Amino acid sequence: QVLLSTTGGAWVFRRVFDSGYPWDMVIITRFQTAFRNFLPTPILTWLMEKKMNSWFNHANYGLIPENKIHPREPVINDELPGRIITGKVLIKPSIKEVKENSVIFNNTPKEEPIDIIVFATGYTFHFPFLDDSVVKVEDGQASLYKYIFPTHLKKPTMAVIGLIKPLGSLLCTGEIQARWVVQVLKGVSKLPPTSVMIEEVNERKTNKHSGYGIEFSKPLEFDYIPYVDELLTAINAKPNLFSMLWTDPRLALTIFFGPCTPYQFRLVGTGKWKGAREAIMTQWDRTFKATKTRTVQESPSRFEILLKLFSFLVFLVAVFLIFL
Structure with a gap:
């Protein structure tokens, strides 16, 4: 028996999308990105909620987020709804008190016996081997230009790769970062003046940005394609x-x-x-x-044959009327 405690709830997203397609190959496209940037945030949020609830109703499973105005990034998990509906996982509110062998949850006076507590609260990062004058970490954010280069170095001789959390492929993003760093170290690509880099770093820290109908408020989070395009432009590799x-x-x-x-x-x-x-x-x-380890020879259905025949007849009638 697992008791899953959540303070604000969460949207749960599945890796296997509609018709069995991988979700990232369907969602992370340039068209989808342009479409999301075009729509107003309230409409985008409504569409996201509708899509999330089409898999299962989050309210019925105790997972509906408290803050629906500014929803956070979804949890990607294919198994959680099945575990909840079979009783293997019980959703609980935040913990009020931890005792020797039990816990008390908010709004529930009953003590729940507990054997093990696993804290899934994330982590904080810092650079104990670097002086604050090189990379300064404040409020969980590092002063790195494009999440890569320290802004106060006289020469770009140091770079941080992979200190990011894109809503997309981390490995692909890190690979583009590395390609840009190599071009900078070789002198092929130039960094802007220090003042420009500091201004952009401060803007990323203060301005919350959104995409997919969710708001990226945690450090290091951003939309995948726009960020990658920035780096591709820097190395002249953007199509x-x-x-x-x-x-x-x-x-x-x-x-x-x-x-x-x-x-x-x-x-x-x-x-x-x-x-x-x-x-x-x-x-x-x-x-x-x-996945196609077993293939079946598909034959057209009777409906498809009739539809093609009807379309052909309509085409012949249209041609006849035009030249009549």
Whole structure:
């Protein structure tokens, strides 16, 4: 028996999305990002809540967030609803008091016997091996330009890779960070003046930003694609979709509407790979190659045949009327 204590509740998101697709390959696209940035936050929040509750009603499971005006990032877990409905996990409010062998939860006077308490409260970070003049940590945030470079060094001889929490792939983001750092160390890419870097760091600290209908308020959290595009621009590796529409429209549309996979970061500029285009166009085939261990020959249904026949007849009638 597990008692799960939560103060503010949480939205629970599943890794396996609609029709069995991986959620990140459906949600993390350039089209979705542009669409989210276009919609007002209240509408975006409503759409997110509707999508979250389409899997299971969070209120019925005791998980509905208290602050629905500024919801936080979701918890990604496929098993939690099943564990709750079978009674293996019980959702409880915050802990009021811890006793020798039991705890008392808020709004529940009954003592609950407890064997083990696991604190899932996160962690704080600091750099004990660095002086505060190099990297200063305040309120859980480090003074790093683009989350990478200290702002007060005379020369960019030090960089921090991976001290981030993107709503997307951490490994892919860290790889782009490393590519930019190499270009800076080689002198190919230049950092802006110190005053500009400090101004941007302070802006990231003070301004909460949002995406997916949620608000990123914790340190190191940000939307994946806009941040990666900033770094790609710095190393001249960001694909120009507008010009690509004229030279390779199929690839441009796939990049815009399809998953934002790291192959996109190897199309142009530094680190260009000649196999990137083919990898992008065939990424869905590889995604389900491992799961299609049993294939069934699909035959068109009677409805599909009738629909195609009806469409053909409508086309013939339209042609006849035009040339009549």
